[in-house]
Amino acid sequence: MFAIMPFLIIVLSSDYTKGEIELRAVKHQTVNCNERTVLQCNISSSMPLSIVKVYWKKTEDKDFECDPTSSNRPPGFECNYTGEALTLTISNPTPANMGSYFCCIKADSGHGAKEINVSIGQCIGEFSHQMPEPKQMQCSFNGVYPEGMINWFHYDKNLTSSSTVTSLVNSDGTFSITSVLNIQDDQEKYKCSLWSLKHGKYLKDQEFEVPVHADSRPISRISTQHCLSWTLIFLCLMF
Template structure:
C-alpha cells in the first residue's frame, strides 16, 4: 500500500512539473512574438518622423533671404534697406514685411511714400521678390535694428539689419562780451562736453553747461564761462568733445573784445580831437 501511494505521488509531481514547463514556454513565445510585432511599428514611426523632418528642412532651405547686416549713415541722409527673397520653386508669400521700432513699417504689395519713409515692392519673377524700405532724412531716433520677415508656404524666415549714425555736426553759435563768453552746439549727435581754452590753459572746470534733446533725438548743448578782466587780449576757444567717438567737434575761436573802460576812453579822445580840429578851422577862416 505504501509503495503504491509513493508511486502515485511521484507521478503527480511529474505532471505538475511538465505543466509548469509548458506554461513557461508559452509565455516566452508570446513575449517574443509581441516584441517582434512592436519593433517594426517603432521603426516605422521613427522613419516617418525623420522623413518628415528631412522634408521640412529641405523645403525651408529652398528659400533664401538676403539683407545687409549693418549700415552706417550721416544724419540727414536717406538710408535704404533692401530685402531680397528667392526660392528654387514658386514662392507662395503669405506675409513679407520690414519691422522696426516695435511696429510694421513696410509691407509687401503695400507701396507707400510718407515724409519719414518710403516702401516699395519689386517682383522679378514668381520666385524672386524684393522689399525696399527707405528712411527719409535719417535722424538719431532712427538708429536701431530693422527686421525683414518672410512668411511663406515653405516656412518662416527672417534677417536683421542694424543701422547706426556716424555723426551730426549741427550748428555752432558763439558770443562774447566783457563779462562772459558763450558757445552753443545745436543739433549735434552724439552728445558731448564743451571744452574751454584760453591759449594753452584749460578752463573747462570753471564753465557752466546745459543740455537738452529735441524731438529728433539731436542734442543742444550750451556752455558759458566768465571772462577774467585784464585777459581779454588773449582769445578764448570752445570745442565739443564727443567721448563715444573719441574726437572733437571743432568749435570757434572767439573774437577779442576790448574792455569797456579802454573803449570808452578811446572814443572820448577821438571826439575831443574832432572838436579841436573844427575850432582851429574856424579860426583860420
C-alpha cells in the same frame, strides 16, 4: 500671450521657411547722421513665388510697419519692392532711428524675415555763439551724438574750469550742449571745442574774438556828462 511671443520671435528671426524663400542682407549697418540711407534685402527662391505681402517691421516700435503697397507709411521712411529686392529708405537718419529692422515676406508657398541692426555714426551738430552778458561768452552745439562736452581755450591755455555746461536730449535722440565762459579780457581770442565722450577726441573747434569794449556802457557815461553840465550851470547861477 506668453505662448504667442516665442512663436513671433522664431518667425522674425528665421531666414526662410518652406518653399525655400531666402533673404540676404548686411546684418549690421552703421549709417551717417542725417544722410539718406537705403536698407536692402535681396530675395531669391527655388520656385516661382506668389507674393501675399512684403513689409518692414521694427523691434523697438510695435506700431512701425512700412508696406510698399500702402500710402500710410511711417514719417521719414520709404519702402519699395521690385520682385528681387525689398528696400527701406531712411530719409534723414537720427539716433531715434537706431534699432533692429526686419524685412518680411509672405508668399503662398512660405514666408521669411531677415534682421538688419542699424546704428548711427557721430553727429557733430550745428554751432552758434553769443554774449549773454558783457563778461560772458556762450558756445552751443545743437544736434550732437553721442553725448559730448565743451572745452574752452585761449591759445594753449585751458579755461574750461571757468565755464558752466548744460546738456539736453532732443526728441530725435541727439543732444544740445551749451557752455558759458566767464571772460577776463574783451580783446582776447577764444576757442570752444566739442569733445566726444564716447570716442575720446575733439570733433569740432570754433575760434572767435570777443568784440572790443563789449562791456562798455555809453548811456551811463552820457548821463554822467549831463549831470556834470547841470552842476556847472547851477554853480554859475549861485555866483
